Amino acid sequence: MIRDDIKAAQITAMKAGDKESRAAISLIQSAIKNRDIEERVKSVQTDDDALVIEVLQKMVKQRRESIEMFEKGGRQELADAEKAEVAVIERFLPAQMSDEETSAAIEAIKAELGASGMKDMGRVMAELKARHATTLDMSKASGLVKAALS
Structure with missing residues (x-):
């Protein structure tokens, strides 16, 4: 399951001292937890991997929009930080169709x-x-x- 891969990556990032990956993975886990809370009130539950993928895709979309805005505003350092987060998030997404x-x-x-x-x-x-x-x-x-x- 993707959720297990994310937890394993969190542990690996902590052991390696990779602060950027650890921070991005923490954001991922937080977004998934928020979505889990939203799902509790629904009568029909979403498949777990589909739910996680949906959350990850939304996070990537938000970051791409931020990257575009930062680049237009001349804030390349912030755009680079967002790009690094996108790279971490995309590690957990299944291969996209061409x-x-x-x-x-x-x-x-x-x-x-x-x-x-x-x-x-x-x-x-x-x-x-x-x-x-x-x-x-x-x-x-x-x-x-x-x-x-x-």
Whole structure:
């Protein structure tokens, strides 16, 4: 399980004295704990790995947005710190689908659903997320789905 990998990485980082990795992993564990608390009130529980992956993807997205803002603001040292955190977080994410694989998945779903235009984008995105949410960057997929349907 990804949760176990994160705990093992935390111990390894502590033993190695890697403060940056240890801090980033602590943030990961904190975000996962917060999400666990949110999940307690739901009637339908999410698969554990899917929950952890969702949290990690959200963290990466937030950091990428921060990196962009820091670079625009001329704060390269802060952008570099965020990039280091992204590198640590991405170690725990499963391999992401390439653009070619994503396009192939979109085409398969488009054919299955009989999608023909932009009015079907929601259905295609929902199906894409249901099948490939853990291995796909949904923000990139959105642009590819738009291109495929237009």
